[in-house]
Amino acid sequence: MKETSSFFKTLSHLRKSGHITIFTKLKTISAQEEAAVIAFLQSEFELESMEYPGPVSFDAASALWAAKTVFYSAQLLLVRENTIKDLATYFPEVSKPQSLAAILSADLSLRFLPEILLQLNIADSKDPLLPVLEKYLQQFHYSAIGSDVEVAVTDWATELTEPLYRKLYLERIVAKKDQQRAGIPYLNQQLHAAFGLYKNQFWQALKTINQVS
Amino acid sequence: MAKNAAISLSDYRAELPHEAIELLGAIRDWNNVQLAIEEDTIWLKGFTEEQAIAAEIRQLPGLVLYTLRDGLLFRKDALVPAKKMRSALLWSPLEKALRLSWPSFNHNYFGIHEQVAVQLVQRDEEQTAFALSAPLKEIRSTILHTPKFKLDLLQWTLAGDRALILGTPLLAFPGQTYWKRDGHLLPSGLDFEFKNMSPLLQQKYNPDQSNWLLWHTDGSYLAIPKTMIKKLSLSSLRLTENIY
Numbered sequence: 246m247k248e249t250s251s252f253f254k255t256l257s258h259l260r261k262s263g264h265i266t267i268f269t270k271l272k273t274i275s276a277q278e279e280a281a282v283i284a285f286l287q288s289e290f291e292l293e294s295m296e297y298p299g300p301v302s303f304d305a306a307s308a309l310w311a312a313k314t315v316f317y318s319a320q321l322l323l324v325r326e327n328t329i330k331d332l333a334t335y336f337p338e339v340s341k342p343q344s345l346a347a348i349l350s351a352d353l354s355l356r357f358l359p360e361i362l363l364q365l366n367i368a369d370s371k372d373p374l375l376p377v378l379e380k381y382l383q384q385f386h387y388s389a390i391g392s393d394v395e396v397a398v399t400d401w402a403t404e405l406t407e408p409l410y411r412k413l414y415l416e417r418i419v420a421k422k423d424q425q426r427a428g429i430p431y432l433n434q435q436l437h438a439a440f441g442l443y444k445n446q447f448w449q450a451l452k453t454i455n456q457v458s
Numbered sequence: 459m460a461k462n463a464a465i466s467l468s469d470y471r472a473e474l475p476h477e478a479i480e481l482l483g484a485i486r487d488w489n490n491v492q493l494a495i496e497e498d499t500i501w502l503k504g505f506t507e508e509q510a511i512a513a514e515i516r517q518l519p520g521l522v523l524y525t526l527r528d529g530l531l532f533r534k535d536a537l538v539p540a541k542k543m544r545s546a547l548l549w550s551p552l553e554k555a556l557r558l559s560w561p562s563f564n565h566n567y568f569g570i571h572e573q574v575a576v577q578l579v580q581r582d583e584e585q586t587a588f589a590l591s592a593p594l595k596e597i598r599s600t601i602l603h604t605p606k607f608k609l610d611l612l613q614w615t616l617a618g619d620r621a622l623i624l625g626t627p628l629l630a631f632p633g634q635t636y637w638k639r640d641g642h643l644l645p646s647g648l649d650f651e652f653k654n655m656s657p658l659l660q661q662k663y664n665p666d667q668s669n670w671l672l673w674h675t676d677g678s679y680l681a682i683p684k685t686m687i688k689k690l691s692l693s694s695l696r697l698t699e700n701i702y
Contacts, residue, residue: 298603408603412603416606419606446627
C-alpha cells in the first residue's frame, strides 16, 4: 500500500484542524503529490465559495504555490540544515496577483502564513526568510488581515474595485477585528457604511476615522 | 364669621345600624374614612365636606349624621346635642374593616363549553420586530450582498416559498415583520384580543416550547419546530435552494 504523501497530509491536517506536522528532513514534492493537493484544495475551495456572493473560479497554480510556500516555511521552522542557499528555489519571486481567483485560491493555505511568520520571527528576527515571506503577504494582503504585516497599498478604492473582493475584505477585517486595517480611512468609511446604526453591536471597539478631504 | 368657619370644618360622625354594614361597599374606596363597631351600631368618621353630603352617604338606610363639638354629637343644624360621643372605640380604615372575599365556586355553572375564538387586534404599543417573512426569490440577491457579519446574528428557515428570518438587528428587507411574545411570533402591530390567552395558547399548542408559533392575521397559526431553524449564511441559502 502506498503511503500518503507528507505534503498532502500536512495540508489537509492544516486545513481541517489548524495543526501542522514538521518532518525531520526537508522533502521535495513530486508531481503526483502536487496533483493530489490541487484536487484537495479545489474541493475545499468549492466549499468555501459557497459563502461567496458570486461565482469565482479556482486558480490551481496560485493555490499550489501558496500550499508549497506554507509547507516549506513551516518545515523551515525546525529544519535549517543547508537551507539558506536553496532559499530562492523554495521561495521563488512572485508577481502581484492579477485576479480575484488567484487571491482567493492562494488564501486557502496562505491564511496560515502570518502565524508561521510570527513563530519564525520569535526564533530569529534576522532570518533571511522573513523578508521573503513578508513580501508575499504584502502582495497577497487579503491573507495577511489580522497580522502586523504592513500593506503597501496607497489607493484602496481602486485596489478593492471589485464588489465581491471588497465585501470579502471587509468581512475578513471584521472577523479578525483588525484595528490596523480598519484604521485606514477608506476601509473605515466602508465599515461604518456597512454597519450603519448597529455599529456597536458588531464592533464596539472600532474607532471612527475622519477622512481628510 | 368665626362661628361659620368652625362649622365648615366640622368633625362629622355618622351612626349606622349594624345591619347596614354590607351596604358600606359603595364607599369602601374612601380611604380617609375610618370605621368603628360598637355592639349594634357602626360609627364612621373622617368625612370631608363633600363626602358628608354625597349621595353615597345619604342613601344608606338608617344613617344619622352628626357633627362633633366638645365631645357632644349635634344633628344637622340642631342647637342642642343629641347624645354624647362614646370614647374608647377602635377605629380602623374602611378597607381594613371591610374585608373582601371571593365568591365560592359556582358548581351550577354550565357555560364551560363555551369557546373563545382567537383573534388578533390592532395595538398601538411599539414592539421591536424580531422576525421577517418574505418570498425567497425577492430577497435572495439582497442576502447575497449583505456582509457576513450581519447574517451571522440571524437565523432562518423556509416556509413554503417564503423565507422566515429571525433575530435582531433584522435586515431591511421588504416583507411582513413579526414581534415576539412568549414563543409566539405575532404580526407587527397586532396582538391577541385577550392578552392573557398568550401563555394559555403556549401551554396548549406548544407544551414543550419546541416550536415557534407563527400567527397569521386571521388568527390561524403555523408551528415551526425550532430544530428546523438554521443559522443564516450564503452556503445555507445555496444548499437549501439546491434541495428544493
